[in-house]
Structures are given as C-alpha cells and as structure tokens.
Amino acid sequence: MDSPEPSSKTATINSTINPTPTEDSPVFSYISNLSPIQPVKAAPVVQGFPGLNSPPLLFTSPRVSAHSRLRRSQFPQLSSEAFSGKNDDYNNAITDSDGNGVSASQLRSELSPSIQKVSDNNISVPDESGSLIRCVDEFLVDVSNSESANPSNSTNPSPKVADNIPQSPNSAAESVADFASKDARKDEIPKDAARVVVEQAEEENKGKSSSDQKDNGIYNTSTDSDLPSPDLCTKIEPDLPADNSLHYHYSGRQMAQLSRADHAMLDDASDIQNEPLETAHDCRNDNDKINSMSSAPDECIMQHDSQTKAGQHQSGIRRRCLQFEDAQRKISPTSLGLQNASGVVSCSIPPVSPAVIEVVASVSSNRSSTASNRPSTQLTSSSDNFESLAVKVPKPSGIGLHLNSIAMQAGSRATVSVKSAERGNLSLHEKKLTSMMSCHPSENLKSCSISSNVVGSHLTSGNYDGEHESYGTNAQSAASLHLNDAKPLNNTVLLKPTEHTISHKRKASAEYIDSPMDYNQSSPKKKRKKPSDGYDGDGCKRCNCKKSKCLKLYCDCFAAGIYCAGSCACQGCFNRLEYEDTVNDVRQQIQSRNPLAFCPKIVQHPTDSPANILGAEGASFTPPSARHKRGCSCKKSMCLKKYCECYQANVGCSSGCRCEGCKNVYGLKEEYGKDLVKKHCITERLEKSVEEKVEMVTATSGLLQIDQRNQCNLTPPTPSFQCSNHGKNASKSWFTSGRYLSSPESGQAIYGLSPASPTNSKNHDIDQETTGDIMDLVTFDQEFNYSNAKLANEFSPGFHVTGNTDDLLALPKSQDLASNTGGQLIPQTVHFQSTWPLSWRDSPITPMNQFDGSGMNALELTKL
DNA sequence: GAGTTTGAAACT
DNA sequence: CAGTTTCAAACTC
DSSP states (O other): OOOHHHHHHHHHHHHHSHHHHHHHHHHHHHHHOOSOHHHHHHHHHHOOOOOHHHHHHHHHHHHHHHHHHHHHHHHHHHHHHHHHHHHHHHHHHHHHTTTTTOOOOHHHHOOOOHHHHHHHOOOOOOOOOOHHHHHHHHHHHHHHHHHHHHHHHHHTTTTTHHHHHHHHHHHHHHSSHHHHHHHHHHOOOOOHHHHHHHHHHHEEEEEEHHHHHHHHHHHHHHHEEEEEEEHHHHHHHHHHOHHHHHHHHHHHHHHHHHHHHHHHHHHHHHHHHOOHHHHHHHHHHHHHHHHHHSSSSOOOOOOOHHHHHHHHHHHHSSOOOTTTHHHHSSSSOGGGGGOOOOOOOOOOOOOOHHHHHHHHHHHHHEEEETGGGGGHHHHHHHHHTTTTOOOOOOOGGGIIIIIIIIIIIIIOOOOOHHHHHTTSSSSSHHHHHHHHHHOOOOHHHHHHHHHHHHHHHHHHHHHTTTOOOOSOHHHHHHHHTTTHHHHHIIIIIIIIIHHHHHHHHHHHHHHHHGGGGGSSOOOOOOOOOTTTBBBBHHHHOOOOOOOSTTOOOOSSSHTBOOOOOTTTSSOOOOOOOGGHHHHHHHHHHHHHHHHTSSSSEEOOOTTTHHHHHHHHTTOHHHHHHESSSSOOOOOTTTTTTTSSSSHHHBBBBTTOOOSSSSOTTTTOOOHHHHHHHHHHHHHHHHHHHHHHHHHHHHHOHHHHHHHHHHHHHHHOOOOOSSSSSOOOOOOOOGSTTOOTTOTTTTTHBBBBBOOOOOOSSOTTTSHHHHHHHHHHHHHOOOHHHHHHHHHHHHHHHTTOOOOOOOOOOOOOHHOOOOHTTTTTTTTTGBBOOOTTTTTHHHHOOOSSBBOOOOSSSHHHHHHH
16 A cells, blocks of 8 residues: 555655646646645645655756766767877877878878868967866867867767867967967867867966976976976976875866766767867866865865876876777776765776777777877876876776786785885885785775775886886776875875885886886896796786797786886887887787687676675675686696686686686685575575665655656566676676776776766665665676666666676776775765766677666665 | 796697 | 697796
8 A cells, every 4th residue: 555645745746846747747636636645735744754855955966967977978088089189199290200100190081071171271289288278278189189180079070060160270369378279279179169278278377387387398298208207207296285185086087087988989989079079168167067066175176286286197107008098998987976975086997808999999990009009198188188187997907817807806915016116115014015005995985095096006007117008098097196196095105105106207217218128128137026926016917928029918918918017027028119019919919819818817707796795894805706717727736826827816716617626725616606506595685685675665765666666667577777698698797786886897987977867866765875785786697687677677667787798797806896895985986877888888898797877877776 | 046837828 | 629839927946
C-alpha cells in the first residue's frame, strides 16, 4: 500500500516544480485521487519533510556542475585540438627540417581548406611566449591553431565561424597584452570571443606582471628547447605559494575535465568541430564558473597563481609523448565529476589502449604521431588554459606489467620515490618516506592525494630528470605534476623531495641537453645502480638491453611506453626522443602484431568487488583477484620468483596461466576458481544487503518509489543500468565503484562527474551513505551485471553502463584506491559520464568499463 | 661482477 | 598454433 504521504509529497513536489502543468496532468489527478490526503494539505506535508525539499538543493549543484562540465567537455576538446595545433606548429618547424614533414597540419589542411585559408590570411605568430596570458590566450591560440592547422576540428562547423572570423588581425587591436594580441591575431578568433579572452588575459596579466614575465620567459625557454629549463624551474619553484595546493585542486579539475574532454573529443569530434570558437569562449566561462563554484572558502583558488605556477611547472616538466599521446590525450580523466569535497581531483589515466589509439587516430587523423610528440608543450598550454592543470594522475597503467603495473601494484614493494633522488640529493630516508606516503592509502584526503601523486611519480620523475620520458600523453604529462601537486598537499613530507627534484631537474636537464647520447649508451661511467627490485628510485624500471636496441618488449622502458633514461644501461638504445619516429614505428608494428602488447598486463579480475580490493580500511593495494592478463608460463620457478610475471606483479596465478607446479604465494592457479566462487557468494550477499537497504530507503521516500515506477514504466524492460560487454568478458571493474575514482586504467575516466543528468532529478533524497554503499557494491562483474543492472534500474532506469572491456581492467593503483578511500572523493566523484568517448566504448581493447550514463550519473546514484 | 637460469618475446 | 630462438631480467656464486 502506498502511504498517503508519498503521494501527497509527490503531488506537492510536482506542483512546486511545475505547478500549472502538473495539476493538469493526468498523473497528478490520478495521484490526487489515490491519495486520501487532500491536495490542500500537500504543501504542509512537504514542508514537514525537508528531505524532500532538499533534493532541489542537491540537485542544484550537480546541475551547475553538469552545465560546467558540458561546456568543459567541449573546451577540453578544443584544448586538445589546441595542443595538437600547437604541437603541429612546433612539429612543423621541426619536422620540416627533418624532412618528416607529413604533419598533422597537412592532414588538417586537407581536411578543411576553408579554415586553413582563413588561418593563412591571419598573421601567424610562431612565437608562443606569454605563458601567463597564454593560459587564456593560448587556449585561444590553440583553438585558432587547431582551426587553422586542423581544419577538421574547427572547420566543419563552420562556414559560420569562418564568416565571423575577422580576416584581419583586428582582434589584436583589442588586446591589451602583446601576447594575447599575438595569439588573437594568430588565432583569428572572432572578435567577440577574442575580445573576451583577451580582456580576461589582460586582467590576469595586470594582476601579476612579474609572474607573467617569469612565465613568459619560462615558456619561451621551454618552447625553444624541448627540454625543461632547469634554471627557470628552479626559480619558479620557490615562488610557489604554500597554498598552491588549492590551485592544484582546481587545476586538477580542469585537467580532469580537459582529459575527459579529450575523451569526449574522440567521440564527439564532429561536435567539437562545430563549435570551436564557442567552445573556446565557453572554456573561459567554465573557468569562471569553476572558480565561482569553488569559491568556497576552503577552495579559494588564485587563478593567476595557479596558472603561472602550473605553467611554470609544466614548462619545467616537459615530457615527450610518442604515439600514445593522442590516445592518452583522448583518455580523459574524469572531469568535474572528480571534484571532491575538498576540490581535490583524482584523475586516473586509463591505460593506453592501442585500440583506443587507433580509434583516436581515425577520429582525429590530423594528429600525426610526430605532431603529438610534445605532450609537455601541450600540457603546458592546456594547463595554462586552465590555470594550472595539476592533476593527480595515477600512473598510466596502460603501460603494462613493467614499471607501472608492477611497481605500483605491488603495494608491499611499491617503492615510489622521486627519481631525482637517485641522482643523488634526495636522501634515502626521504625517498622511503615518500614511498611510504605513496604506498599507504591514507585515511585522509591529503594522504590520499599524496598517494595518488606519488603514484604518478614515476612518470613525473622522467620529467624531473628529463630522462624517462613517457611516450604518452597528456595524462602522463599531467602525471608529471603529481609531485608538484603533492607538495602543496603535504609540504612537510613532499616538499623536500620536490625541491630536490627541482634542483635535480636542472641538473638532469642540463645533462640531458649537454649530452643526450650519454644516457642511452651504456657508458661504464654511468654504471647503473641497479636496485634490488630493478626499479630506479621512482619506481621506473630501467633497462639493460644490449641487443634489442630497446625497441622490443624485452625492454621494460619500451614496454612501459617511456624513453630510456640515463639510469638505463642499455646499449645501442633507440628508445630515445631522438628516435621517436622509429620508436613510434616499432610500437605500431608491435601493436599491429599484438594490439594488446602495450596494454596493462595486470588486470583486475572481473569479480573482484571494490570491497574486496579496498578492504575495510582501503589499505589493500593489490586486489586479491588481480591477475596477470595473459598469465605466466613458468615451469621451473614455480611462480615463486620474479621470473614469473604474476609473482613479480604480486598477483596470483589464474586459470589463464600455463605454469607448472604453481606455488604462487599470491594465489595458486588452482585456487583461483575457488576464490572466484567464494567472492561471488560474498558479493551476492552484499548485494542483497544493499538491495534491502535500498528498499528501506525507497520505502522511506515514497517519492522515490513512485518516481522509479514511473521511470520503469517509461523505460524498456532492459535494465537501464546495464553493462554491455562488447568484449568477450565483461569487464568488471572495481573502479566502477564510486570508491575507485581514479583508476588509471579505467577509470577515472569513467567517473566523470556526470553533469547533472537531466533524467535524474529525483531520488536525490537518499542519503549518501546509502549511496556510498551502493556504489561500493556496484561492481560490474559480468556475473553480477544483471543483478546490478536490476538494482540500478530500480533507482534509475536511465542509467546505462556500457561495459566494454575485454576483461582488461587494469588495476587501479593502490594509491588511487587510497585516495578513493579518503571518503571525500566518494559518491560525488563517482560519475558515469554520458559523454564518455565513443572511442573507448567502441574499443574492444579498452581495458575499462565504459559507462554511458545517459540517464543517470553517479550523482544520481548518490542521491538515491 | 660474471655467469647461469628463467621465461617472455620474437621468430619460424 | 607449436616449436625454437632471442633476449633481458632475475638469480646465483
């Protein structure tokens, strides 16, 4: 029996929301008829239930977020394009000299002559100085560049846009800042948009002329040379405000958004193209929105500072991306959705999936591998655009078993430290301390953030010392900021290492510049200090290749998607920036042979629920069910030595292993099935309890029930919360749970704060606690998909999860988990982005579940 | 540090 | 797909 109250509530709400229509609606009349309570009394009843009233409030912010996110989603795309465009410029200059000239620009030109034409008319200013303004301008510049360089992006949209675009550099006249004006002219942005941007830039510029200059100088330096400018970096670092953590928070969001947008870009390339300028404009607006949104006292962010600092950091931290850059670029961390209460953004970078890359390539063919070689630059520009994009990005696990997967996953052994430390200055103690911080999931957000940061440290390290450079991507580039991010978060612990890092940065960079060849050659001088674990200080593996030239998967560096570093003792190494083309080619060959060659080797078993992974305290680093994707073939080591990849990764053997006499301490092959069954039972129990809980909650709020019913009626029988396995096995991801925001492999991307999904506006009266539990239980194991779908459907029929993973769920890093367990990230951060890129969704290889939350987002679930 | 063992990657 | 070779890390001494 429906209690009268729910009905009345519903009626009241309906009337409140849409008084006139509601009363007229048959539903209203029907409810009114059913309800013993007279409509007249409805109002009082509603007042008596604040919970019902509150929903709108809860909803409000999501809507804002959503709005912002949507805009941002477009923006990031532009930014990405901008990146590419910028890179293109850079690359064009370089590649032309090299004779490798087929750059993205050409492709772009082919794609959109009209735009190109416009750009040609425009004054092209190669000079990309003015980082300060750049954040604003660059974004414009990038957009314009992308427009000009990459017609595909902006062109299509638009004849309309083209018409609006001034053929003359008039916009420059409107710009106060020289850089801004340059950019504006270069970009040929419509006057309105350009004006707005320029004005903003000007304002910002006024705010901090000194920093701007500094930034500019840095930027120029970084731009001119591929390598970071140690000097500049050094200068900059000290200037960082103690509270820049706040900056990072926001920047993190922005970054996340950017990344996410990048993802979206893949899917919605056409859309992006349609509204380049608008997007750019929106971006600015988004920033403003974000700022305003985050204007909360605890999140006062100084955009200028953040921009400058971030730009500085990024300038100093330059990373080169090879073929993965595009893919990763597309791989987007979650966006606003990742925002947690504290504003800390946890972004995990999905693993680089070759398939994704391919998709990306197809979508945005304009991005040549060469063009994408300068993620750092891209990142910088992007970050500038976003006012310092510091993202706590877990290491890209896409790298595979090697560096990232193993080192990070092995919680017990995870020794992640600042790589620069190895070079000398950082004391072992500090290193360990850092590692510990990173390795242990913390209970508090700060710790979590640190952990996350550390996770990415290995990536970062490359930047710092200029040695290990990831092929990868913005994501990795973003990761490079981890340490920086971490510093603000925990000055006492991480600041020191960072300082060291910076100092080393200079050193390393100088070294790199001076004698780039030094470090790949196995010079006796550079006797590698081979740590017992085979990792250098930062958790990066280094190789000792002699015959493979570091162009085969034998090479850990190569396999991990990074360039060999000075710490490597390889001989005849071609896995270097100088040979990036070669590296790309080889990688492509390998991928053509085995698309999964560079995918993470360690994946979360589908049935592993978040609860299992995290454990009660969230301290578990390696999910018990984590397994080597391909399995091992050990015969003599009995899986008890590091010859065994499973053992090396601290994961148990599975049925996929072909090992003989398995005695893997992390899990015997024979026991794997048993464990699965056990877990399955446990999971079922949990689900039941959750369902019961949910029912209780639902009963409490009659509105919810009614709402759900209505929705169910409106929706097809198919569970809206569905996981579609395009792959053979449904991937389940533990990161699907809200707790796992930042699964690099999966997920963070998955969790974007879904904008307020329109469909959702109901059910927000459910307390978060319940939601949190639910989310924890929402695993996407194939086995449980149906039940989950059912459950989800109960709440929101609109929720649709597309689980497209081939069972490749890369393990989220322990740090990620830790950060997730912080609790602050929770339910809100769990988002199912409706805008998730198709590329991921379509990619069979993509190791992550993809959620197409068209109808419902995490927030909705949370609200439930 | 040299040599051996091991198993993944590459090749056939 | 299976067998073989190559390779580099892990391991031993």
